[in-house]
Amino acid sequence: xxxxxxxxxxxxxxxxxxxxxxxxxxxxxxxxxxxxxxxxxxxxxxxxxxxxxxxxxxxxxxxxxxxxxxxxxxxxxxxxxxxxxxxxxxxxxxxxxxxxxxxxxxxxxxxxxxxxxxxxxxxxxxxxxxxxxxxxxxxxxxxxxxxxxxxxxxxxxxxxxxxxxxxxxxxxxxxxxxxxxxxxxxxxxxxxxxxxxxxxxxxxxxxxxxxxxxxxxxxxxxxxxxxxxxxxxxxxxxxxxxxxxxxxxxxxxxxxxxxxxxxxxxxxxxxxxxxxxxxxxxxxxxxxxxxxxxxxxxxxxxxxxxxxxxxxxxxxxxxxxxxxxxxxxxxxxxxxxxxxxxxxxxxxxxxxxxxxxxxxxxxxxxxxxxxxxxxxxxxxxxxxxxxxxxxxxxxxxxxxxxxxxxxxxxxxxxxxxxxxxxxxxxxxxxxxxxxxxxxxxxxxxxxxxxxxxxxxxxxxxxxxxxxxxxxxxxxxxxxxxxxxxxxxxxxxxxxxxxxxxxxxxxxxxxxxxxxxxxxxxxxxxxxxxxx
Numbered sequence: 001x002x003x004x005x006x007x008x009x010x011x012x013x014x015x016x017x018x019x020x021x022x023x024x025x026x027x028x029x030x031x032x033x034x035x036x037x038x039x040x041x042x043x044x045x046x047x048x049x050x051x052x053x054x055x056x057x058x059x060x061x062x063x064x065x066x067x068x069x070x071x072x073x074x075x076x077x078x079x080x081x082x083x084x085x086x087x088x089x090x091x092x093x094x095x096x097x098x099x100x101x102x103x104x105x106x107x108x109x110x111x112x113x114x115x116x117x118x119x120x121x122x123x124x125x126x127x128x129x130x131x132x133x134x135x136x137x138x139x140x141x142x143x144x145x146x147x148x149x150x151x152x153x154x155x156x157x158x159x160x161x162x163x164x165x166x167x168x169x170x171x172x173x174x175x176x177x178x179x180x181x182x183x184x185x186x187x188x189x190x191x192x193x194x195x196x197x198x199x200x201x202x203x204x205x206x207x208x209x210x211x212x213x214x215x216x217x218x219x220x221x222x223x224x225x226x227x228x229x230x231x232x233x234x235x236x237x238x239x240x241x242x243x244x245x246x247x248x249x250x251x252x253x254x255x256x257x258x259x260x261x262x263x264x265x266x267x268x269x270x271x272x273x274x275x276x277x278x279x280x281x282x283x284x285x286x287x288x289x290x291x292x293x294x295x296x297x298x299x300x301x302x303x304x305x306x307x308x309x310x311x312x313x314x315x316x317x318x319x320x321x322x323x324x325x326x327x328x329x330x331x332x333x334x335x336x337x338x339x340x341x342x343x344x345x346x347x348x349x350x351x352x353x354x355x356x357x358x359x360x361x362x363x364x365x366x367x368x369x370x371x372x373x374x375x376x377x378x379x380x381x382x383x384x385x386x387x388x389x390x391x392x393x394x395x396x397x398x399x400x401x402x403x404x405x406x407x408x409x410x411x412x413x414x415x416x417x418x419x420x421x422x423x424x425x426x427x428x429x430x431x432x433x434x435x436x437x438x439x440x441x442x443x444x445x446x447x448x449x450x451x452x453x454x455x456x457x458x459x460x461x462x463x464x465x466x467x468x469x470x471x472x473x474x475x476x477x478x479x480x481x482x483x484x485x486x487x488x489x490x491x492x493x494x495x496x497x498x499x500x501x502x503x504x505x506x507x508x509x510x511x512x513x514x515x516x517x518x519x520x521x522x523x524x525x526x527x528x529x530x531x
Contacts, residue, residue, distance in 0.1 A: 029157045032149045033092030035074070036142035040134065044103035047230050051391050051424040053100060055340070055372055059406045061229050061426025064102045064125055065134040065194075069141050069186065071095040073175045078164035085160045086167040093149060097141040099134045101127070107228045111205060116212035120199040123222040132201045133194035140193060144186045152178045177303050225404045229426060232402075233393045244374065245337035245388040252352050252361045253498040255312070256378050258386050260339075260364070263331035265294050271363030274351065275376075275386065277421055278312045279367030284327065284344040288363040296346055299327035307345045311365060322347060337388060340373050341366075355450035355457040356497040368423070375422040375429075391424045402427045440505040444512070444529035446470035448484060448500050450492075459484045459492040459500065469531050476525040477518060485522075486515035506530055 045053075050060030053068045075091030102108075108127050115124065155174045161167040206212045247258040250272070257274045262284075269292045273282075286296040304326045311320040324347040332339040344364065352361045370376075375394045377387040396402075405421070405428040420429035445468020450457050461482045464470050484492055487503055503512050506529040513526045 029153050030089055030091075032090060032153050033074075034095065034142065034146045034149060035092060036095040036097070036145065038097040038099065038135075038138040038142065040099040040101065040131075040138070043100065045100035046102075047425055048391060048393075049100065051373060056369070057372075059426065060424060061404070062225070062406060064107055064130040065137070066100045067134065067137050067141065067190070068098045068100065069095075069183070070097075071145060071179055071182075073171070076168065076171055078167045081160055085162065086164050087159050087161075088156055088167050088171040090153075090156060090171070093145055093152075095142055095145050097138045099138045101131055101134055103127075105230070106223075109223075111202075111209070112211070114202050114206050114211060116203075116206060120195050121222070123228070124202070125198065126202070129198045129201050133198040136194040136197045137190040140190050141186055144182050144189070148178070148182060148185070173302070177301070180304075225406065225426075229404065232395045232398070235393065235395075237396050238389055238394060242390060243387055244390055245335045247335045247386045247388075249378075249384040249386045251380060251384055251496075251499070252357060253496065254380070254502075256380075256384065256386055257362050258334055258366075260366075261331075261333040262329050263333075264289075264299065264329040267292065267294065269294075272361065273364040273366050274349070274362040275366045275370075275378075276312050277368065277371060279310055279365050281307050281309070281369055282341055282344050282365055282367045283309060283311070283324070283347045283349055284329075284364040285349040285362075286346050287348065287350075296327060299329070300346070301326050301328050301343070309345050309347045311349075334386075334388070339366075339370060341369055343369075352496070355452040358457075358494060358496055371421055372423050375420055375424065377418070377420040377429075379418045381418070389420075394422060394425065396420070396429050400429055400431070402429045404428075440507050442501055442504040442529075444469050444504050444506075444527075446473065446504060446527075446529075448487075448504065450497055457493060459487075459495075469528050472527050473514070473525060477523060478514070478516065478525065482516055484514055484516050486513075488513050489515075504529055 045063070045066055047061045047063075050057055050063055050066055053066050057063065057066065072094050073090050073092075074094050075089075077089050078086045079089050081087050104127060107125070108130070109124050111126060113124065115121070152175065155178060156171055159167055159170050159174065161170055203212075249256045249258050251257075252274060255274055255276065257272050260271060260273050262269045262271065269289075271288055289296045289299070306323040307326050309320065309322045309324045313320060324345040326343055327346050328342050329344065330342070332341055349362055349365055350360045352359075354360075374391060375389040377389065379385045379387070402422075404426055405423070406426065418431040420427075422429060445463075445465035446461070447463040448459055449462050450459055452458075461478060461480050461484065464474060464478065464480060486492060487495065487500060488509070492500070502508060510530055511526050511528050513524065515522060515524045517523070
């Protein structure tokens with residue numbers, strides 16, 4: 001009986017072990033040790049440094065502190081499994097967070113300006129309060145990693161590959177995906193927690209100094225964002241020799257598009273990508289990939305949640321918003337310059353259908369994830385061009401106007417002349433063509449519009465107003481319903497509605513030359529678009 005009892009205990013132990021392997025993987029799940037550290041750098045934070053420390057950070061010119069975060073997997077090893085398979089094991093995670101704090105400057109306020117508001121506002125802050133917030137955000141990085149380390153351990157435990165090398169590669173992929181998720185969790189918590197802790201500190205200081213005792217609630221006028229920004233750097237503006245890239249551009253309804261070379265799946269693809277300052281993330285068209293012989297489904301990042309597509313509405317279509325899967329490509333180049341983006345959202349990007357435009361656009365979209373890395377200049381004058389400048393000490397000459405930019409969605413850019421989106425410094429640099437009155441409007445009295453006739457785009461005369469500059473064309477024989485073949489010597493088949501309207505508004509010249517066919521041959525007539 002004792003022998004049977006012993007055999008039963010051995011059998012039960014083996015069964016329990018098998019069940020454990022059945023539920024947790026080929027290798028028992030091992031808890032991960034967290035070794036973390038947080039320190040504050042003695043190097044003061046500047047707006048320009050934010051791009052290098054945290055390039056995905058919104059509005060670098062509004063940040064009084066930044067936490068640079070890193071994490072690595074320790075003791076990663078391949079472990080044999082039954083049937084010639086391999087799993088992995090790891091000993092822990094080594095994490096480091098380095099905090100950077102702005103030095104003294106106009107971005108900090110005096111304690112006496114505290115408004116005794118219950119909830120934090122968007123502008124009040126002192127250097128000491130910012131230091132408190134930095135401490136909260138810095139220590140939170142370790143807390144986030146610790147709270148989710150068991151999830152990483154389970155993911156690593158599920159790995160089962162045919163070779164040691166593949167198992168280790170898969171482990172790195174799993175760890176990077178988990179780390180990206182942790183970064184999202186940290187971002188979602190850090191700003192609000194740190195700001196609340198900072199505001200509690202201001203309240204404690206104000207009460208200790210009697211600032212809020214019996215003080216009526218007051219609505220303080222916040223200082224302008226411009227007054228809280230770093231001054232424009234001194235020195236000469238950049239020269240052409242400093243350019244990182246210059247790319248010929250095609251304009252679509254006043255929006256710039258460039259050619260990109262994309263390396264994906266062992267192939268080099270060339271496509272036209274619209275630069276959309278309103279899109280947070282870049283997008284690639286699945287149909288374009290399929291036409292190039294690529295299967296988009298094979299490019300999807302395993303386990304990556306879908307991203308949010310936000311594209312500028314065109315042709316009165318309304319906002320384009322959706323959720324889309326993420327893919328990763330090998331390399332992205334603009335005029336032989338490698339762009340620091342590899343991830344795209346997979347979504348249809350066919351815009352600008354005829355007859356208003358020459359063709360559809362585009363094969364993809366470059367969004368803010370590209371624009372956040374460099375000052376990018378847009379020049380609509382023929383030949384139109386996009387220029388990418390280095391970040392360090394970037395500025396234009398003092399006579400070039402600029403405005404603070406913290407919300408690109410509120411910034412109208414179409415048809416406004418040359419401009420530079422300089423997110424790393426929080427500025428939108430303008431040109432003399434930009435005025436407070438906005439873009440010029442067609443006051444010529446002539447209305448031209450494209451229609452599709454027999455599969456062809458035809459530019460028709462829709463209206464010629466009396467007592468307008470266009471009335472002179474009536475004497476030349478132009479009538480409503482006639483078709484125009486050339487505008488300013490350019491074949492209309494190569495133009496879009498936006499360019500036609502720009503010329504009639506006098507943005508390129510005070511005089512526009514039209515060409516059309518009559519029963520007696522070709523007719524060419526100039527007219528001034530302004531009276």
